[in-house]
Amino acid sequence: MSLIYLDHAATTPVRPEVREAMAPYLGDRFGNPSSHHSIGEAAAATLEDARARVAAVLGMRRADVVFTSGGTESNNLAIKGIGLGAMLHRDARHVVTSAIEHESVLRSCDYLRRLHGFEVTTLPVDGDGIVDPDAVAAAVREDTALVTLGYANNEIGTVQDAAAIAARTDRVPLHLDAVQAAGWLSLARTTTHADAISIAGHKIGAPQGTGVVGIRSRLPVEPVLHGGGQERERRGGTQNVAGVVGLATALELAELERERETARITTIRDALVVGILAAVPGARLTGHPTRRLPGTASFVFPGTNGEAVLLELERLGFVTSSGSACAAGSDEPSHVLLALGVSPDEARTAVRVTLGHSFAVPVESLVHATTAAVAAVGSPT
Numbered sequence: 001m002s003l004i005y006l007d008h009a010a011t012t013p014v015r016p017e018v019r020e021a022m023a024p025y026l027g028d029r030f031g032n033p034s035s036h037h038s039i040g041e042a043a044a045a046t047l048e049d050a051r052a053r054v055a056a057v058l059g060m061r062r063a064d065v066v067f068t069s070g071g072t073e074s075n076n077l078a079i080k081g082i083g084l085g086a087m088l089h090r091d092a093r094h095v096v097t098s099a100i101e102h103e104s105v106l107r108s109c110d111y112l113r114r115l116h117g118f119e120v121t122t123l124p125v126d127g128d129g130i131v132d133p134d135a136v137a138a139a140v141r142e143d144t145a146l147v148t149l150g151y152a153n154n155e156i157g158t159v160q161d162a163a164a165i166a167a168r169t170d171r172v173p174l175h176l177d178a179v180q181a182a183g184w185l186s187l188a189r190t191t192t193h194a195d196a197i198s199i200a201g202h203k204i205g206a207p208q209g210t211g212v213v214g215i216r217s218r219l220p221v222e223p224v225l226h227g228g229g230q231e232r233e234r235r236g237g238t239q240n241v242a243g244v245v246g247l248a249t250a251l252e253l254a255e256l257e258r259e260r261e262t263a264r265i266t267t268i269r270d271a272l273v274v275g276i277l278a279a280v281p282g283a284r285l286t287g288h289p290t291r292r293l294p295g296t297a298s299f300v301f302p303g304t305n306g307e308a309v310l311l312e313l314e315r316l317g318f319v320t321s322s323g324s325a326c327a328a329g330s331d332e333p334s335h336v337l338l339a340l341g342v343s344p345d346e347a348r349t350a351v352r353v354t355l356g357h358s359f360a361v362p363v364e365s366l367v368h369a370t371t372a373a374v375a376a377v378g379s380p381t
Contacts, residue, residue, distance in 0.1 A: 003314065006366070007321045008203075008295060008356035009154055009180060014246070015205035021249040022207075025242035033239055034230065043241050050248035054212055057255050058197060059188035063217040066231045067210075067244050071179035071200030072104040074213035077224050077235060078175045078196040079108035079148050083118065085220030086145030086173075093118045096139045096147045096169075098131045099339035102154055105177055109148065118145070127341050128288035129158035137168035144172045151181040151192065155336040155352060156287030157296025159185065166193030173219055179203055183254035184262055184293050195219060199251070201243065205357075206250035210243035257357070265355050266294040268363060272353065273297050275367035280374050286337060286350070295355035300342060304377045306349045312373035313351075318366060322350050 005013075031043035048062070055062045068074045079095070086092040095109050099122050112118035121139045125131055131149060140147065147169050152159045159181070166174050173195040178187055183204040187197060196219070201210030215221055215234070227236020276299060277283055286298045301309060306322045313320055322334075333347035353366070 002317070003319050004317055004361055004366075005319050005358070006353045006355060007319055009352065009354035010321055011202045011208060012205050012356055013358070014207055015250060015253065017253060018206055018246045018249050022242045022246040025245055029241075031241075033241060034228065047239055047241055047244060050244045053248040053252055055214070057187060057251050058214045059190050060214045061217060063232060064214045066213050066215060066234045067239055067247075068213055068235060069209050069240075070202070070211040071102075071177070071198055072211075073224070074179075074198035074200070074211045075102065075104040075148075075175075075177055076108050077221070078198055078213050078215060079105065079146065080111060080224050081221040081234065082173055082175065082196060082215065082219055083112045083145045084116065084222035087116060087118075088222065089220045092143045092145040094121070094141055094144045095119075096121045096123065096136060096144060098123045098125055098149055100125050100129055100153055100156075100158075100336045101148070101150050102177055102179070105148055105150070125339055128291075129153055129156050129286075129336070129340055130288060130291070131160055131165070133161060133164040133168050136165050140169055140172055146173050146175055148175040149177070151176040151178040151185060151194075151197075152293050152296075153287065153336060154180045155334060155350075156298045156340070157293035157354075158287040159291045159293060162192040162194060173216075180293060180296075182251070183258060184295070186258075187255075199247075201247040201250060204250045204254045206247040207243055210240065210247040212247060212251075261357055262294045265357075265359070268359060269294060269297050269355060271363045272355075272366060275363060276370055279367055279371045283374075286340060286342065295359075296352070297354075298350060298352040300337070300346045301349045301351065301374050302346050304349045304374055306351050308377040309349075309351050309370075309373045312376050313369055316369040316373060318369050321352050321354075 031039035033044035033047045051062050051065045055065050095118055097109050109120045113120050123135050151162055175196040176194040178197045179200045182199045196215040198213045202208040221234050223234055225236045230236055282302050284300050333344040337347040
């Protein structure tokens with residue numbers, strides 16, 4: 001039986017166009033961009049071309065673009081790098097974040113707290129996962145080094161009002177974790193007004209192990225990885241030229257198709273939500289009902305076990321998840337759902353469906369499978 005993949009928030013298949021663009025750099029064009037000979041200089045030219053392409057999508061300067069190994073490293077570099085830079089240059093040791101952030105954000109903030117004496121203000125969210133921009137503004141102090149928030153949440157899909165938050169925090173840098181937002185929301189600085197933005201290539205059809213962080217070059221940044229001074233002294237290590245080409249290609253394609261695919265996938269998602277809420281007694285959608293990513297629909301099915309529902313769905317031909325792949329295997333309920341006010345027992349019943357560009361099956365078949373899976377595991381109360 002062929003499985004239908006509905007876990008695009010965890011990772012996406014590499015696009016054929018991306019594989020084609022990368023192929024030469026996995027073969028004859030293998031140079032190290034730091035080498036001072038013709039093969040290395042050709043690689044360096046390719047690297048800088050990709051940097052310019054990424055900068056164009058982000059609405060930033062080429063000097064702002066730092067290539068990384070993925071979203072986790074991008075978040076680490078933005079938070080630790082900007083935080084430590086602010087500490088060294090103006091003795092600022094305060095960071096503002098929220099309770100529903102990805103582990104790479106929360107643990108980077110905690111690193112600054114434990115090892116460098118930072119104070120971390122963790123803002124609550126409402127029952128839909130929205131961070132109040134006024135609460136962010138109220139949390140900012142003279143010694144605030146950074147505000148770091150997710151543009152869109154990886155578990156529930158709720159989208160924050162980045163522009164409103166930026167307008168209230170213009171005295172301090174704003175970092176957006178845009179790992180889930182890439183491909184669905186505008187990443188341009190004219191839209192987000194962010195000073196730093198993190199992206200993972202494998203969420204948009206590039207290979208795993210590729211990423212980028214845009215950090216405005218006026219900000220002092222301490223590197224997290226020390227080495228030979230690559231990436232304008234912000235990230236040491238030989239660049240993955242093939243991966244960088246793949247990421248730039250995927251990002252351009254995602255931006256080119258964004259409006260069309262957003263409309264198409266939103267229509268499918270809305271039909272899915274309506275169908276499941278009508279067919280499964282007790283089912284509830286988590287996250288904001290409308291301010292959410294086009295492809296994300298996360299449910300709780302009280303009275304069931306989320307992991308058991310996932311297994312039954314896979315038996316029926318649909319691959320989904322219960323939340324963040326980075327937290328898979330943990331027995332603890334999702335910190336995101338707990339922050340929304342969902343009880344621990346109900347949080348353990350969560351099932352997340354994340355649609356991608358390849359989705360082409362009738363929604364009714366997924367609704368029917370979900371209903372059957374929930375019924376097989378146990379009737380909701």
